[in-house]
Amino acid sequence: MKAIQIVDQGRVEVIDLPMPPLGAGQIRLRVHYVGFCGSDLNTFKGLNPLALTPVIPGHEIGAAIAEVGEGVPVNFSAGMHVTVNPYTSCGQCAACENGRAYACEFNQTLGVQRHGAMATYIVVPWEKVIADSAISVRDFALVEPMSVGFHAVDRAVVTDSDCVLVFGCGMIGLGAIIRAVRRGATVIAVDVGDEKLALAQKLGAKYTINSLKENLIERLAGLTNNRGADVVIEAVGRPETYTASIAAAAFTGRVVYIGYAKEKIPFDTQFFVKKELDIRGSRNATAADFKAVIAYLKTGTCPIEELITAVITPEEAQNALAHWSRNPGDVFRILVQF
16 A cells, blocks of 8 residues: 655655554544644654654544454444544553543654554554544544644633634644634734735634734734733744743733744743743643534534645655745645545
């Protein structure tokens, strides 16, 4: 069967693999679409220290059940449209013992610490399979990245009385915007691309700020009567947005970081204390976040076509990742169709 492998920095190959064996308690999936995400791009660029080398990438999955193994519950059957929860948990670390297995210390995400889903077939434990006949196999490939943004909103405990500022309007940031809007919050979207900001507004952001063209803090002061944002969600992973998140937060505000910054960041920590900020990380997503995204997609209000930059073949992966690497602002999601 066909698969994509990132073999070295800047180099992708299409390889042939044997059909994965099906064991008890497992489901074999026929993969139809897999999204390239930011971690895959960083692996391609040689900037992801967590990733295997070489590695089969991919954890944003749209598939159909091909075959079920012995002991799989009867509610799973061939032909069902599904996605996959791509994280693992050890069951013994502090996160697992505290009921937050999605943040397991020893998590191995598909396509990062272990080989992923960019292949014609994959086999996964039935407990990781999420099925819904109302979602197409293509649209299922958007669920995981959007759920990461949904999870950040949950971590921030967003309510309808909050003003929420979101840095970054890629897929994960847009997921945060969608969920904050669905909770009734007033949302301010910040990005450096007007096209992404226009989409954020279509998804419910009340205000947008192009931080390349406008003074962020001055504009935010005008929008919030000098208060700042009750909640700031950082979905970029740049030193500038990490520090700007602290400046943008209101006194006693909540700051949630999703993005991974690649460099060390100097903070003026007096504002942690003066503002008595709640500063939280947000990692991966829960089963409830996946279900919430699926419920949202079933409303039919998501402009899905505008979220998909391109649908490519495996043979086009090298050129697609090279283009994305050179033009990071041009891409929402690239889907690889198998």
